[in-house]
Amino acid sequence: MLVRGQFSDSESERQVTRLHGVRLASINETSRGDVFDDYKVKKVTSRERIAARRLYSEAFDFMPTHSTWLRGNFLPGVQDAGDGFWRRLVPVEFGQQIPASERVADLDRRIIAEELPGVMAWAVRGALQWQESGLGIPAPIVAAVESYREATDLFGAWLDECTRRDPRSKTKTSELFDSWTHYCHRSGAGAGYVRAFADELVRRGFERDKSRKHGVRMIGIALTGGFDD
Structure with missing residues (x-):
């Protein structure tokens, strides 16, 4: 339900109907090499109405009542680097083996x-x-989230390997996105959309060139050609 490629879109919709009225949704589906489907994760963990459809039935929507518990031996990969995704993850390691x-x-x-x-x-x-007092997140869990995020930060790896920060540089967004797309293809990941890509660059501290005299460009970043074809 939460990882890429496990179910067809129609089957995923039917799986979502099982959440209707549930208090605890326990999901057991992680395997080595799995990658989170960020859209499905955000949908299932949303506080807004969720759209679903049962087999041979009309579509309907419902308010979520559930908390989602995903268990497995492997942490899925993450392609969404945004805070909106990461604030939904609270990894709890059961490291004690009896x-x-x-x-x-x-x-x-x-x-x-x-x-x-x-x-x-x-x-x-x-x-x-x-x-x-509410439900606080313990410091070890906060540290685990940061470690998980760093280990799965494909966007950060691309920045480190293929670009450099240069306050004097202005690089076309299309050229940066081509490099990012190539990097994702090499890594077996999806590149997403150019708008989201540009937004992520801004979130990482780069600026849009508002003049647009030479096309849409980003300020403060230059390509280095940091990987081979």
């Missing part, structure tokens, strides 16, 4: 059978704390 000799079979059932009142009291305390 040795086989120490594992307890049916531990969840034993806890419920033996300690349910204590578990309920703990849950109530947590709910009250959440109502009072």
Whole structure:
């Protein structure tokens, strides 16, 4: 539902209908080499009405009631470098592996059978704390997001390998986008649209040349030809 190429568009629409009225959406679908579909991620995690359609039925829309939990052994790649995408990701690593000799079979059932009142009291305390203070993100998770973002920053890698900052340079946006498209093709990624590309350059600190005397250009960036064909 959230990675590229797993379902057809029509099947993805039908998958979305399963979120209607759900409180927790648990998704198990990550494999090595998967890449997030940024459009689908934003749609599924939106706070606005979501459009969907069941098989052989009319389209409908609904207000989201769910929180999305994606589990897997591999972190999917990310092509969307914008803050609007990254604020939706909260990676939680379960790094502790219990040795086989120490594992307890049916531990969840034993806890419920033996300690349910204590578990309920703990849950109530947590709910009250959440109502009072909200749901903060711990510092280790913030650091994990930054590390994840840096590791999957294809746009930043292109800037490092194929361009240089030069306050005197004015480079045509079309030439920059051609270089970016070539870089994405080599990396097996999609380049997106030139408008979004230019917006990302501005977000990274470059400026649009408002004169447009020599076409649409970006100020402060020059191509270096940093990779071979």
